[in-house]
Amino acid sequence: MYTDKVMDHFTNPRNVGEIKNASGIGEVGNAKCGDIMRIYLDVEDDIIKDVKFKTFGCGAAIATSSMVTELVKGKTLDEALKISNEAVAEALDGLPPAKMHCSNLAADALHEAIKDYMQKKGK
Amino acid sequence: MKRVYFDHSATTPVDSEVAKLILEYMTDKFGNPSSIHSFGREVRKSVEEARDKVAALIGAQAKEIFFTSGGTEADNWALKGIAAANRKKGNHIITSSIEHHAILHTCEYLEKQGFSVTYLPVDENARVNVEDVKKAITDQTILISVMFANNEVGTIQPIKEIGKIAKEKGIYFHTDAVQAVGHYPIDVNEYNIDLLTLAGHKFYGPKGVGALYIRRGVKITSFQQGGAQERTMRAGTENVPGIVGLGKAAEIAKLNMEKEIAHVRTLKNKLIKGITEKIPDIKLNGHPELRMPGNVNFSFLYVEGESLLLNLDLKGIAASSGSACTSGSLDPSHVLLSMGLTHEVAHGSLRLSLGRGNTEEEIDYCLEVLPEIVARLRSMSPLGAG
Amino acid sequence: MKRVYFDHSATTPVDSEVAKLILEYMTDKFGNPSSIHSFGREVRKSVEEARDKVAALIGAQAKEIFFTSGGTEADNWALKGIAAANRKKGNHIITSSIEHHAILHTCEYLEKQGFSVTYLPVDENARVNVEDVKKAITDQTILISVMFANNEVGTIQPIKEIGKIAKEKGIYFHTDAVQAVGHYPIDVNEYNIDLLTLAGHKFYGPKGVGALYIRRGVKITSFQQGGAQERTMRAGTENVPGIVGLGKAAEIAKLNMEKEIAHVRTLKNKLIKGITEKIPDIKLNGHPELRMPGNVNFSFLYVEGESLLLNLDLKGIAASSGSACTSGSLDPSHVLLSMGLTHEVAHGSLRLSLGRGNTEEEIDYCLEVLPEIVARLRSMSPLGAG
Numbered sequence: 001m002y003t004d005k006v007m008d009h010f011t012n013p014r015n016v017g018e019i020k021n022a023s024g025i026g027e028v029g030n031a032k033c034g035d036i037m038r039i040y041l042d043v044e045d046d047i048i049k050d051v052k053f054k055t056f057g058c059g060a061a062i063a064t065s066s067m068v069t070e071l072v073k074g075k076t077l078d079e080a081l082k083i084s085n086e087a088v089a090e091a092l093d094g095l096p097p098a099k100m101h102c103s104n105l106a107a108d109a110l111h112e113a114i115k116d117y118m119q120k121k122g123k
Numbered sequence: 124m125k126r127v128y129f130d131h132s133a134t135t136p137v138d139s140e141v142a143k144l145i146l147e148y149m150t151d152k153f154g155n156p157s158s159i160h161s162f163g164r165e166v167r168k169s170v171e172e173a174r175d176k177v178a179a180l181i182g183a184q185a186k187e188i189f190f191t192s193g194g195t196e197a198d199n200w201a202l203k204g205i206a207a208a209n210r211k212k213g214n215h216i217i218t219s220s221i222e223h224h225a226i227l228h229t230c231e232y233l234e235k236q237g238f239s240v241t242y243l244p245v246d247e248n249a250r251v252n253v254e255d256v257k258k259a260i261t262d263q264t265i266l267i268s269v270m271f272a273n274n275e276v277g278t279i280q281p282i283k284e285i286g287k288i289a290k291e292k293g294i295y296f297h298t299d300a301v302q303a304v305g306h307y308p309i310d311v312n313e314y315n316i317d318l319l320t321l322a323g324h325k326f327y328g329p330k331g332v333g334a335l336y337i338r339r340g341v342k343i344t345s346f347q348q349g350g351a352q353e354r355t356m357r358a359g360t361e362n363v364p365g366i367v368g369l370g371k372a373a374e375i376a377k378l379n380m381e382k383e384i385a386h387v388r389t390l391k392n393k394l395i396k397g398i399t400e401k402i403p404d405i406k407l408n409g410h411p412e413l414r415m416p417g418n419v420n421f422s423f424l425y426v427e428g429e430s431l432l433l434n435l436d437l438k439g440i441a442a443s444s445g446s447a448c449t450s451g452s453l454d455p456s457h458v459l460l461s462m463g464l465t466h467e468v469a470h471g472s473l474r475l476s477l478g479r480g481n482t483e484e485e486i487d488y489c490l491e492v493l494p495e496i497v498a499r500l501r502s503m504s505p506l507g508a509g
Numbered sequence: 510m511k512r513v514y515f516d517h518s519a520t521t522p523v524d525s526e527v528a529k530l531i532l533e534y535m536t537d538k539f540g541n542p543s544s545i546h547s548f549g550r551e552v553r554k555s556v557e558e559a560r561d562k563v564a565a566l567i568g569a570q571a572k573e574i575f576f577t578s579g580g581t582e583a584d585n586w587a588l589k590g591i592a593a594a595n596r597k598k599g600n601h602i603i604t605s606s607i608e609h610h611a612i613l614h615t616c617e618y619l620e621k622q623g624f625s626v627t628y629l630p631v632d633e634n635a636r637v638n639v640e641d642v643k644k645a646i647t648d649q650t651i652l653i654s655v656m657f658a659n660n661e662v663g664t665i666q667p668i669k670e671i672g673k674i675a676k677e678k679g680i681y682f683h684t685d686a687v688q689a690v691g692h693y694p695i696d697v698n699e700y701n702i703d704l705l706t707l708a709g710h711k712f713y714g715p716k717g718v719g720a721l722y723i724r725r726g727v728k729i730t731s732f733q734q735g736g737a738q739e740r741t742m743r744a745g746t747e748n749v750p751g752i753v754g755l756g757k758a759a760e761i762a763k764l765n766m767e768k769e770i771a772h773v774r775t776l777k778n779k780l781i782k783g784i785t786e787k788i789p790d791i792k793l794n795g796h797p798e799l800r801m802p803g804n805v806n807f808s809f810l811y812v813e814g815e816s817l818l819l820n821l822d823l824k825g826i827a828a829s830s831g832s833a834c835t836s837g838s839l840d841p842s843h844v845l846l847s848m849g850l851t852h853e854v855a856h857g858s859l860r861l862s863l864g865r866g867n868t869e870e871e872i873d874y875c876l877e878v879l880p881e882i883v884a885r886l887r888s889m890s891p892l893g894a895g
């Protein structure tokens with residue numbers, strides 16, 4: 001059902017947790033479909049110094065959350081904004097079709113977190 | 124790795140005696156029961172013996188048992204067959220909101236054909252209220268279909284009371300007893316059941332075979348057209364090995380029922396007690412007493428079912444969940460929602476359904492790994508105390 | 510006593526490799542394919558591999574194969590499903606007068622629902638005339654259903670020609686290929702077949718499982734309502750052991766087809782030659798060349814089929830007849846009557862259908878006992894030369 005990469009990120013998720021006084025926080029999903037993702041960012045000079053996540057969801061939801069944090073750590077905000085849900089799925093060697101729309105929301109959560117940071121900074 | 128099967132409500136392994144018999148009827152006694160030569164006659168006899176055994180399990184007469192390809196076919200047949208044969212009498216059907224999809228989707232199909240269907244609500248324990256049944260009856264009502272025991276939370280319905288009402292009003296009463304047959308004593312006469320669905324693969328019989336019990340005199344149309352099998356009510360070459368296997372499974376179930384209920388209930392109580400003691404923020408789903416002896420169903424708050432399942436699977440434990448994600452649909456289990464659970468709580472449900480092969484050691488093992496898994500997932504969850 | 514099975518058109522024994530596999534999927538790999546744990550995933554994979562193998566046998570794609578409980582269900586589904594989904598386009602169906610009852614009785618059912626059905630005649634060899642098909646088409650025609658090979662007399666129909674016409678006119682073409690699949694090369698694309706019925710128990714696979722091939726894009730309703738199995742087209746827990754067995758049987762059939770056709774054809778020719786030489790006043794039923802390799806069907810004038818069968822059975826030989834008496838109905842075979850046989854001659858028909866396990870010795874044995882039996886029955890008959 002899931003690729004080895006998905007299972008790897010599901011069983012050993014990277015960057016789980018919260019960041020105190022985060023520069024930006026993004027949350028997406030809804031309980032109806034069973035996915036809620038929250039991403040915390042620590043931004044310095046437009047660079048993502050640290051990133052953490054908390055996710056309520058299925059294997060795909062946890063794996064995409066974990067993957068997106070790996071993809072953006074150390075990247076600039078501009079680079080991070082270019083990461084799409086599809087790119088996250090691809091980095092995991094794909095997701096089952098049923099999961100593509102439902103739980104592939106990690107990039108959205110990231111973008112929300114960046115938006116939150118921008119707003120806080122008044123940009 | 125140790126493999127522990129706690130998903131008996133989904134399907135059961137075939138009993139080894141049953142499997143041996145099926146093998147014999149595939150290679151040696153392979154005739155077609157419609158044939159008049161010896162190959163045909165020997166299997167015709169075996170099919171009728173199997174019918175006797177299935178009938179005996181539910182207190183029916185052999186002539187009232189019609190073999191089908193499984194529970195879904197029997198459910199479809201019961202509803203569509205009664206609807207078609209009694210349309211002149213009325214167009215109203217009563218069922219519950221927590222039926223299996225084989226009933227619910229067939230009801231939706233019938234609604235498109237012009238029938239009107241009442242879906243009874245259930246209480247927080249997934250029980251239908253007998254008064255609601257009474258109130259739902261109109262002069263158009265031709266059928267009441269309420270499941271014997273629910274497949275997700277194990278709640279047993281007030282079948283006897285509903286049967287009594289149906290009988291008094293002269294309305295046919297069907298029960299989908301797929302989860303109960305072979306695991307719980309059923310007598311179609313005591314309960315005034317007119318039609319009953321059962322499926323082999325839920326009580327150590329083969330997949331692909333089931334039966335519809337149709338009380339003598341009930342007006343129902345045939346399901347498949349073709350040859351004259353099953354007294355012209357269900358055409359198609361009989362699945363002889365499957366039928367013979369179903370018969371054997373019924374015989375074994377009847378013989379061992381008391382012993383097995385006791386065994387499974389002991390394990391269930393131990394598991395419920397252990398989970399309750401070891402894990403906070405949980406909710407037992409289904410009726411505390413009126414439930415199937417092997418059914419355990421909990422919601423673990425702040426946790427999602429599929430990730431719970433996958434983690435258990437990695438530890439070798441097979442279970443099931445009412446989370447949407449396991450079924451490919453968007454909404455979580457209609458059963459849990461009907462019981463009043465919120466979406467989040469429904470998503471965090473886990474069903475552990477025990478069977479005759481399970482052991483105390485397996486329960487201990489589960490009680491060892493489950494708390495860790497729940498704790499780990501909760502530490503990742505944005506919800507709750509997390 | 511020696512037991513000789515010459516009734517392979519009624520049903521076949523299950524291949525020993527197939528049976529072994531089925532056993533494994535009953536006791537070890539017993540999961541439900543809908544489950545997401547390892548027990549479920551391993552069988553989900555096996556079901557899809559079986560689908561590949563069945564598809565390969567008839568030149569289809571795996572996604573076009575839908576598993577059913579047998580030939581009868583697939584026939585019912587094809588006809589009712591096409592009728593329901595295309596009613597707005599038209600209400601006319603064309604079939605032949607020598608179809609299996611699974612087709613004919615379903616057509617009668619559809620007639621009661623307001624559909625109009627043309628039953629094409631056949632010639633003295635049981636062949637449909639392609640010109641008749643063309644003439645029967647109206648602007649209301651939504652489906653042509655003509656069997657690939659007849660179950661009683663073995664005649665192979667002009668499927669390729671009918672497929673061509675159907676394609677030109679944009680009408681769906683279904684063929685009941687229950688007798689042909691696994692015994693005769695079929696390619697759904699070469700023949701322009703849109704829907705095809707097959708059943709496991711006719712080619713050394715298990716009873717209680719079959720398939721409907723549905724060409725991609727064909728508009729058809731689902732058959733049973735319930736769970737989301739078979740891509741929501743056919744609800745019900747998959748008969749995993751049966752499906753896996755069907756797949757294996759398909760694989761074996763494809764592999765050995767040429768060899769088996771040669772083997773069975775040799776025996777058939779020997780049997781036909783022997784009977785013709787040894788017994789007077791007989792008539793070979795069905796087309797002399799365009800027939801299934803293992804089908805032998807003779808009418809023995811002045812003799813009645815059931816008594817012939819019973820006498821053969823006493824000698825250990827299992828065969829079949831188009832006599833009414835063997836089927837419990839009053840009229841003899843509709844197939845033989847459609848071919849223009851008189852009632853008496855039809856009553857005297859005997860079908861010997863050969864299979865891969867038959868030997869030259871068995872043919873010799875039959876040629877030894879059959880003439881005596883016919884002679885004895887004739888000496889008791891008030892008809893003919895007597």
Ligand SMILES: Cc1ncc(COP(=O)(O)O)c(C=O)c1O
Nearest residue numbers: 193194195223274301322745746
């Ligand atoms: C309550 C209930 N009804 C009907 C069914 C359908 O039976 P089957 O899948 O064997 O066709 C099931 C099992 O899946 C069930 O649990």
Ligand SMILES: Cc1ncc(COP(=O)(O)O)c(C=O)c1O
Nearest residue numbers: 359360579580581609660687708
């Ligand atoms: C030509 C034909 N069609 C349909 C069927 C029905 O198949 P089944 O009895 O396996 O449902 C048969 C065999 O009985 C057959 O020979």
Ligand code: FES
Nearest residue numbers: 034058102103448
């Ligand atoms: S949590 Fe529902 S599909 Fe992922």
Ligand code: FES
Nearest residue numbers: 813815833834835
């Ligand atoms: S000959 Fe006796 S029933 Fe037909």
